[in-house]
Every structure is written in structure tokens, then in C-alpha cells.
Amino acid sequence: GAVVSQHPSWVICKSGTSVKIECRSLDFQATTMFWYRQFPKQSLMLMATSNEGSKATYEQGVEKDKFLINHASLTLSTLTVTSAHPEDSSFYICSASGERAAYEQYFGPGTRLTVT
Amino acid sequence: SQKIEQNSEALNIQEGKTATLTCNYTNYSPAYLQWYRQDPGRGPVFLLLIRENEKEKRKERLKVTFDTTLKQSLFHITASQPADSATYLCALGGASGSARQLTFGSGTQLTVLP
Numbered sequence: 001g002a003v004v005s006q007h008p009s010w011v012i013c014k015s016g017t018s019v020k021i022e023c024r025s026l027d028f029q030a031t032t033m034f035w036y037r038q039f040p041k042q043s044l045m046l047m048a049t050s051n052e053g054s055k056a057t058y059e060q061g062v063e064k065d066k067f068l069i070n071h072a073s074l075t076l077s078t079l080t081v082t083s084a085h086p087e088d089s090s091f092y093i094c095s096a097s098g099e100r101a102a103y104e105q106y107f108g109p110g111t112r113l114t115v116t
Numbered sequence: 117s118q119k120i121e122q123n124s125e126a127l128n129i130q131e132g133k134t135a136t137l138t139c140n141y142t143n144y145s146p147a148y149l150q151w152y153r154q155d156p157g158r159g160p161v162f163l164l165l166i167r168e169n170e171k172e173k174r175k176e177r178l179k180v181t182f183d184t185t186l187k188q189s190l191f192h193i194t195a196s197q198p199a200d201s202a203t204y205l206c207a208l209g210g211a212s213g214s215a216r217q218l219t220f221g222s223g224t225q226l227t228v229l230p
Contacts, residue, residue: 049214109159
């Protein structure tokens with residue numbers, strides 16, 4: 001149990017375009033979803049926390065107008081990188097937690113974004 | 117300033133030995149601590165959670181200790197196997213923001229040599 005999927009697994013886009021990444025919890029209801037970014041050989045940096053049906057809470061330094069997060073249902077959250085630039089190229093990972101084991105986070109496989 | 121340090125960036129050990137990974141933190145007061153395994157190009161996989169009032173947790177070949185006085189957690193893999201080779205991340209829970217938020221260390225890359 002506790003499977004989280006992400007789509008796409010990798011994407012290449014041109015500078016100035018927008019990209020949407022989906023995160024789904026497949027076999028449990030995710031009351032909270034988290035979005036992280038990871039640069040090579042670095043740790044995961046939390047970007048934002050989203051609770052179903054409410055606005056996401058962004059970490060300091062993360063532009064909410066650039067990284068749009070929607071958590072419309074208990075099984076789906078999306079991250080849209082708007083007007084992407086090469087410096088947005090990174091590995092984006094979502095995680096989800098439910099009510100049963102509230103402190104355990106289940107991570108998706110990640111999405112590799114390359115902006116050219 | 118707040119810091120999470122995981123011993124070395126890379127650790128090589130011989131198959132069958134016990135691997136011990138260290139996670140030290142400063143200026144945090146986590147309610148719990150978790151260990152994750154991450155393979156290249158993949159998301160982390162949850163291994164163990166230990167709460168601030170627990171000293172030790174075990175799961176199969178894995179053992180975690182948590183010393184809130186020393187501000188340190190040790191992660192042990194006994195009878196290590198080449199399949200255990202991966203990057204291991206420690207994460208502090210409830211240390212900042214909401215109780216569910218995790219703050220990650222930079223990881224230790226473990227290689228188990230056959």
C-alpha cells in the first residue's frame with residue numbers, strides 16, 4: 001500500500017513555457033501533500049505544503065506565482081511551473097501523507113524537468 | 117544557525133558488516149526523526165520513524181537510535197548486502213512549520229562491496 005505516482009517522469013520544455021506535474025496517491029487518501037525540489041547531490045528542499053481544499057503554504061523564498069499548486073482532491077495535487085527558466089531545471093518530488101500514519105510521508109518517483 | 121549533518125558524503129563497507137550512518141543536528145527540536153532510502157533518479161522510500169521519547173527502533177536488519185541530548189541519530193544496517201547500496205537520508209519531523217513537515221539532511225551514499 002501507500003503508492004504515490006507522478007507524471008510525467010521527465011519533461012523538457014522551452015524557456016518561457018509552463019509545465020504541469022501531477023502527483024497522485026493511488027491507494028490512500030492524502031490529506032496533505034508536499035512538493036520538494038532536489039538539485040544534484042543535494043538534499044530535498046521543501047517548496048510547499050498543501051492540504052486538500054485549501055491554499056498551499058509556501059516556504060520562504062519560493063515564489064507562489066511561479067510555482068502554482070493545486071490540491072483539488074484527496075488523491076491529486078498538481079504543481080505548475082509557470083514561465084520556466086533554465087534555473088528551474090531540477091528534480092521535483094511530491095510526497096503524500098494520510099490520516100492513518102500521519103507522520104509517514106510516501107514519495108512519488110520524481111519528475112526531472114529540463115528547461116532549454 | 118540550524119544544521120543537519122550526515123556523517124560522510126560516502127561510506128564504503130564490506131558485505132556482511134554492519135553499516136553505521138550518523139545524523140547530527142543543531143538548533144532544532146524535532147518531535148520525531150525519520151530515515152529514508154533514495155536510489156538514483158528515484159524518490160525517497162520511508163524506512164523507519166523514531167519519536168523524541170523513544171531511544172531505539174528496530175525493523176528486520178535496520179536499527180535506529182535517537183539521542184535528543186546529543187542531538188544525534190544513528191542508523192545501522194546489519195549483515196549488509198550489495199542491494200543495500202543507496203543514499204540514506206535522515207529527516208527531522210515537526211522541527212519547523214507544521215508537525216508533518218520534514219527537514220532533510222543531505223544524505224550519505226552507502227556502497228556495500230561484495
